[in-house]
Amino acid sequence: MKPTIAPFPAARPRRVRQTPAIRALVRENTLTPDDLIWPVFVRDGVNIEEPVPSMPGVMRRSVDLIAKAAKEAWELGVPAICLFPYTDPSLKTEDCAEAWNPDNLCNRAIRAIKEAAPEMAVMTDVALDPYNINGHDGFVENGEIVNDRTVEALVKMTLAQAEAGADIIGPSDMMDGRIKAMRDALEAEGHQKVMILSYSAKYASSYYGPFRDAVGASGALTGDKKTYQMDPGNSDEAMRLIQRDLNEGADMVMIKPGQPYLDICRRAKDMFGVPTFAYQVSGEYAMIQAAAQNGWIDGEKIMLESLLCFKRAGCDGVLTYFAPAVARLLND
Ligand code: PBG
Secondary structure, three states: OOOOOOOOOOOOHHHHHOOHHHHHHHOOOOOOHHHEEEEEEEEOOOOOEEEOOOOOOOEEEEHHHHHHHHHHHHHOOOOEEEEEEOOOHHHOEOOOHHHHOOOOHHHHHHHHHHHHOOOOEEEEEEOOOOOEOOOOOOOEEOOEEOOHHHHHHHHHHHHHHHHHOOOEEEEOOOOOOHHHHHHHHHHHOOOOOOEEEEEEEEEOOHHHHHHHHHOOOOOOOOOOOOOOOEOOOOOHHHHHHHHHHHHHOOOEEEEEOOHHHHHHHHHHHHHHOOOEEEEEOHHHHHHHHHHHHOOOOOHHHHHHHHHHHHHHOOOOEEEEOOHHHHHHHHHO
16 A cells, blocks of 8 residues: 555645544554563562662562562553562572572562462563573583573473463573473473563664663673674564564564664564564663653653554563553553
C-alpha cells in the first residue's frame, strides 16, 4: 500500500489532532503498566537498600526488601519482575558453581517474591557472568569462551531456578543451542509450564556499562563479549537468531538494547508475530536520569515517551528500571 493524502483543502490532517479527546480516539498505541517487566538487583544481608551510583534511583536490595518491593510493584500493576544478583566476589569462581546452588541469592529471592506476591511473574537471567571470576557469560578456556560446556552449566542453572519457582527463564548468554537444551531439560524434569523468554538478539553493546557496575562485574570482565553477543551493525542476523530460538522452543523473544534498536523490534514483530520484548538497558536509563537531573530534559515525559515508542515499534512489553515509577504515573 502506497500512502496517499488528498490535496489541501479537502484533507486537513490536523483535524484529528485538535483536542485531547480526538487525539485519544485516534491514538494507535498506548502504554499501560501491563507492558512492564521490572529488572531488579538483589544482594545479601537483611534490610539493606543500597543505591547504584551510575543508575540514580536504582537500588541493590537484600532478599527481604526485594520481596517487599516486588509486592509494591505488583500492587501498582507491574505484572513481572526480573532478578539480577550482586554476587559477593568471594563466591565468584572459574567453575561458576554458585550459579546452580539451589540456595544462591537469586533462588532465595525467587522464593521470597513468590511468597510475598504469588501471582507476580518472576523472570530470571541465565548467564554465568555474576558467578564467573572473569566476568564472562560462559566458561573461558585458553582465552576462549567455550560453547557446549557452558550450555551444560546453563541447563543446571535453569533447573535450579525452575525448582525455586521461576515462571520465566531469560537466557542472556548468547551461546548456541542453549534454548533447546534448556527446553528439553525443563520438559524432562517436570517443568513443562516454565516459559523461556530468549534474549535472542542481544548485541555487544556499550550501553550495559552501568549494569556491570550494579552487579559488580565491571572490574572482573577481561576483554569484551564480541565473540558471542551480536555486532551492532547487523539486522538480518537478528532475524536468523530469533527464528532459531523459536525453532528450539522459545516462547517469547527479546531485543537488547532497546531504543537504538527499534528497527530490529519492528522487523522481528512483522516477521514472526510472536510475543516480543525490548530491554531498555542500564545505559539508556542512566542517560535519561543524568540529563533529567541536570534539568536538560523533562525526565518523566521522556520516560513515558521512550516506553510508548517501544509499543509503536511492535513490542508487547519492555524491561525497564522505570517500571514502578511509570506504573505510579500511569495510575494517577
Ligand atoms: C548478563 C546481562 C547483561 C545485561 C543483562 N544481562 C550485561 C552483559 O551482557 O554484559 C545488561 C542489562 C543492562 O545493561 O541493563 N548476561
